[in-house]
Amino acid sequence: GAGVSQSPRYKVTKRGQDVALRCDPISGHVSLYWYRQALGQGPEFLTYFNYEAQQDKSGLPNDRFSAERPEGSISTLTIQRTEQRDSAMYRCASSLLAGGSLYEQYFGPGTRLTVT
Amino acid sequence: SQQGEEDPQALSIQEGENATMNCSYKTSINNLQWYRQNSGRGLVHLILIRSNEREKHSGRLRVTLDTSKKSSSLLITASRAADTASYFCATDNDMRFGAGTRLTVKP
Numbered sequence: 001g002a003g004v005s006q007s008p009r010y011k012v013t014k015r016g017q018d019v020a021l022r023c024d025p026i027s028g029h030v031s032l033y034w035y036r037q038a039l040g041q042g043p044e045f046l047t048y049f050n051y052e053a054q055q056d057k058s059g060l061p062n063d064r065f066s067a068e069r070p071e072g073s074i075s076t077l078t079i080q081r082t083e084q085r086d087s088a089m090y091r092c093a094s095s096l097l098a099g100g101s102l103y104e105q106y107f108g109p110g111t112r113l114t115v116t
Numbered sequence: 117s118q119q120g121e122e123d124p125q126a127l128s129i130q131e132g133e134n135a136t137m138n139c140s141y142k143t144s145i146n147n148l149q150w151y152r153q154n155s156g157r158g159l160v161h162l163i164l165i166r167s168n169e170r171e172k173h174s175g176r177l178r179v180t181l182d183t184s185k186k187s188s189s190l191l192i193t194a195s196r197a198a199d200t201a202s203y204f205c206a207t208d209n210d211m212r213f214g215a216g217t218r219l220t221v222k223p
Contacts, residue, residue, distance in 0.1 A: 033211060042204055042213035043159065059212075091158065104149055104161035105211070 004108035006092050012114045013082055021077045021111045025094030032075050033093040033105060034067055043091055049075060082115045089113075120148070120205040121214040128220040135192040137217040139205030140185075148181060150190050151204045153216070159204065162190075197223045 005024045013019050025032050031050050035043035045059040051072040060066070064082075069075040079086055089112050093105040122139050129135050139148070147166045151159040165172045165181045165188065172179045178191040192199055202216040 035213075042202075042216045045210075045212040048211065093159075104164055105151075105159075105206075106161070107158040109158050 004092055004094050004106050006090075006108040006111050008111060009109060010112045010114075012116060015082060015084060015115055017082055018078065018080045019082055019113065021079075021090050021113070023075045023077070023092030023094075023108060025073065025075070025092070026106055027073075029094035029096055029106075031095045031097065031105075032069055033095075034075070034077050035091045035093065037089045037091055037110070039089075046077070079113075082113075084115045087113055087115045120207055120210075120212065122203065122205055122217045124217055125215060126218045126220070128222065129195055131195060131197055131221055131223050133195055133221075135195050135199070135219055135221070137190050137203055137219070139188045139190070139214070141188075141205075141207050141210075142186065143207075143209065145183075145207040145209055147208045148188050149206050149208070150177075150179060150188075151206065151213075153202045153204065155201070162203075192219075195219075195221045197221050 007022045033048040034046040037043045047057040047060055047067050048055055049069040052069050064080045067077045089110045091107055091110045093107045095105045120139050120141050145167055147164050149164045150162045152162050153159045163174050163177055163179050165179050176193045181188045199221050202218050204213045204216045206213050
């Protein structure tokens with residue numbers, strides 16, 4: 001595709017439900033990043049992958065959050081037992097080379113998650 | 117904590133003026149990148165400067181890098197109302213962003 005795509009664009013869920021957010025990076029991009037962004041704040045790093053390997057998950061807030069990229073392309077960020085504080089914009093980005101080094105990240109439009 | 121931290125947090129100028137925002141980081145880097153985010157939209161990459169570069173230009177943007185001070189600055193010359201956005205820096209070894217500088221350019 002032309003850019004990074006994310007789905008769904010909007011997700012409203014009830015507290016306690018699980019949600020899965022999808023990211024489809026630019027074809028051929030090695031690295032994929034997940035961020036969370038609260039209104040008026042900068043993106044908060046969650047985790048990133050090189051190919052299918054999760055390189056750094058230190059930004060995941062707790063064990064309810066997990067991410068995978070099983071075939072080194074599409075990635076899914078899963079939030080189990082959602083809480084209201086999980087409400088935010090979740091953004092995905094990809095970059096051509098591993099770790100983002102020397103190359104810029106391309107960001108997707110984000111998924112707006114609202115937990116009621 | 118994040119690697120790149122921007123200041124000021126907010127900057128308001130008149131159209132035609134120059135805008136300067138700064139970024140500080142903590143550890144050694146290979147490159148530093150600046151991004152722009154219009155309200156509610158995704159981030160757009162503006163410019164990348166490598167650790168062996170001191171200054172880089174792209175159109176009305178000028179970025180400097182001082183590795184001895186672990187700081188970078190982004191200068192937007194002859195600002196326009198369309199430059200109104202939040203600006204973020206990030207380093208290659210820690211893709212964490214600060215809170216950004218919120219730039220408002222008044223027409």
